[in-house]
Amino acid sequence: MGGRVAYRPKKADAERVGALRLKLSQTREWQRAQAIMNEIVVAVGKYRGQIVVPRQCKACGFFGHTRANCEVAERRQAEREEMELCREIRGFARYADEVERAEAQRLRDQAEDRRKGKVTQGEMYEKLGIAWSEHPHGLGAFPTWYVEGRKDLTAQ
Numbered sequence: 001m002g003g004r005v006a007y008r009p010k011k012a013d014a015e016r017v018g019a020l021r022l023k024l025s026q027t028r029e030w031q032r033a034q035a036i037m038n039e040i041v042v043a044v045g046k047y048r049g050q051i052v053v054p055r056q057c058k059a060c061g062f063f064g065h066t067r068a069n070c071e072v073a074e075r076r077q078a079e080r081e082e083m084e085l086c087r088e089i090r091g092f093a094r095y096a097d098e099v100e101r102a103e104a105q106r107l108r109d110q111a112e113d114r115r116k117g118k119v120t121q122g123e124m125y126e127k128l129g130i131a132w133s134e135h136p137h138g139l140g141a142f143p144t145w146y147v148e149g150r151k152d153l154t155a156q
């Protein structure tokens, strides 16, 4: 196989090794971690005079696990994703507000124009007998052939 040697405790030593592993996971000091690791190697009956260097997590700095199975890193990642989602939602809300405001303004302008006796663009097209549609970006009335011919405007 090669690669990392797994130091799995025998049943009798399991409790002691469990307690040592817990201690290992609660330190960020490498000297202390190394001392605990030495104890673990002995406790599992694998001591042959070698030094087994404990793994230190690059995310939280504690020993005995890596970034790949770090709860702190996992929590940070979840928080980042949540913040990202919140930003997106705020962005959508802002965009919806802007669209709503623009539409309200357009209706006010239209009412004002009507009050002044002006005809809307749409009414103008109707008088001219030209089929018309609202521009998908809220730019007002355009001949239908134009809007239809610009499907890329509506595809968002």
Ligand SMILES: [Zn+2]
Pocket: 057, 058, 059, 060, 061, 062, 065, 066, 067, 069, 070, 071, 072, 073
């Ligand atoms: Zn960690």
